[in-house]
C-alpha cells in the first residue's frame with residue numbers, strides 16, 4: 047500500500063515528506079492508521095545527526111495514536127477498530143524483565159528495533175523497491191505504521207487522538223515518574239528541574255499524588271507560568287544557586303522528591319543535591335549527551351539520598367498508558383495545556399523549528 051511519510055534522508059537537513067510503500071502486517075504485527083503524532087526532541091536529535099546510533103534513510107516519529115486497521119496472524123490483544131497509542135518501549139509480559147515486575151525495559155524486541163527493523167529483522171517500509179528503515183519501532187510521521195502487537199497500548203476510544211498521542215512519550219515520562227517510579231507521597235515537598243513536557247508531567251503527577259509543595263525551577267518565564275497551571279506552588283529561575291533556593295525553602299533539608307527534566311548534567315547534579323538528607327529521592331529523566339558523566343559527592347548518598355532514573359519514566363506501556371488515558375477521560379488528568387500547535391504532516395519541519403524556538407510545549411501533527 048502507498049502512503050505519505052516524512053523521511054529522514056540526510057542528517058541536518060529537513061525531513062522530506064513523500065510517498066512510500068508499507069507492506070501488510072506479518073505474524074504478531076498490526077497495521078495502524080495514525081490520526082495524530084507529537085513532534086518530540088528525540089526525533090529532532092536523530093534528524094540533526096547528533097545521535098551516534100542514528101541511521102538513515104528512515105521514517106521518523108514515535109509519539110503516535112491511531113486506529114487499528116488490520117492485524118497479522120496470531121494477534122489477539124487488539125482488533126481492527128481499536129484505538130491505540132504507539133509504544134517505543136514495548137511490554138511483552140513474558141521476558142525475564144517483564145516478569146520481574148521490577149522494570150519497564152522489555153527485552154523482547156530490543157536488538158532489531160535498535161537497528162530499524164521489525165522483530166523478524168526486516169522492515170515493512172520501502173520505496174521504489176528499496177527497503178526503508180523504521181525508527182524506534184514506531185515510525186509514526188506517516189499515515190500508517192506496522193508495529194508489533196506488544197508495542198501497542200489499547201486505550202479508551204472516547205479520548206481525542208491529539209491529546210493521547212502525547213502519552214506515547216513526553217507526557218507519560220514525567221507523569222509515570224512521579225506516580226509510579228518515585229511514588230510521590232501525599233503531603234510531600236517536590237522540586238522539578240525543567241518545565242518542558244517531561245517536567246510538567248512530573249508536576250502533574252506529583253499533584254495527583256497529593257504533594258503539598260511543588261517547586262519548579264526553569265530559567266524560562268513562560269515555562270514557569272505554565273508550571274503554575276499544571277500545579278506548581280512556587281517557581282524560580284534557578285541557575286548556580288538553584289540548590290540553595292530549594293534548601294532555603296525547606297529549612298535547609300531539601301525536597302522529599304526531586305525530578306530532573308533538562309538533560310543538562312550540571313542540573314542533574316543539582317537535583318541530587320536538592321534532595322532531602324535522610325530520604326530524598328532524585329529521579330533523573332533527562333537524556334545527557336554521549337560520553338557525559340554525572341559527578342556525585344558520595345557524602346550525599348551516605349547521608350541517605352537516593353538516585354534513580356527511568357526510560358519513559360519507568361512506565362510499562364501497555365499497563366500504564368491505558369490508565370493515564372482513562373484518567374484523562376475522567377477529568378483527573380490535564381493534557382490539553384501541552385498541545386500548543388496543530389500542524390500537518392507537510393509542516394513537520396515547522397514542528398522542529400517551533401521546538402528550537404521553545405515556542406509552546408508540543409506541536410501535534412494531525413492526519414486528514
Ligand SMILES: NC(=O)c1ccc[n+]([C@@H]2O[C@H](COP(=O)([O-])OP(=O)(O)OC[C@H]3O[C@@H](n4cnc5c(N)ncnc54)[C@H](O)[C@@H]3O)[C@@H](O)[C@H]2O)c1
Nearest residue numbers: 219240241242243244263264307308309331332333357358
Ligand atoms: N527518560 C525518558 O524516557 C525521556 C523521554 C522524553 C524526553 N526525555 C528527556 O527529558 C528532557 C526534557 O525533555 P522535554 O521535552 O521536557 O524538554 P524541553 O526542552 O521542552 O524542556 C527542558 C526545560 O529545561 C529548562 N532548563 C534549561 N536550563 C535549565 C536549568 N539550568 N535549570 C532548570 N531548567 C532548565 C528549559 O528552559 C526547558 O523549559 C530531555 O533531555 C529529553 O531528551 C527523556
Ligand SMILES: [Zn+2]
Nearest residue numbers: 086088215216
Ligand atoms: Zn519522545
Ligand SMILES: [Zn+2]
Nearest residue numbers: 138141144152
Ligand atoms: Zn518483555
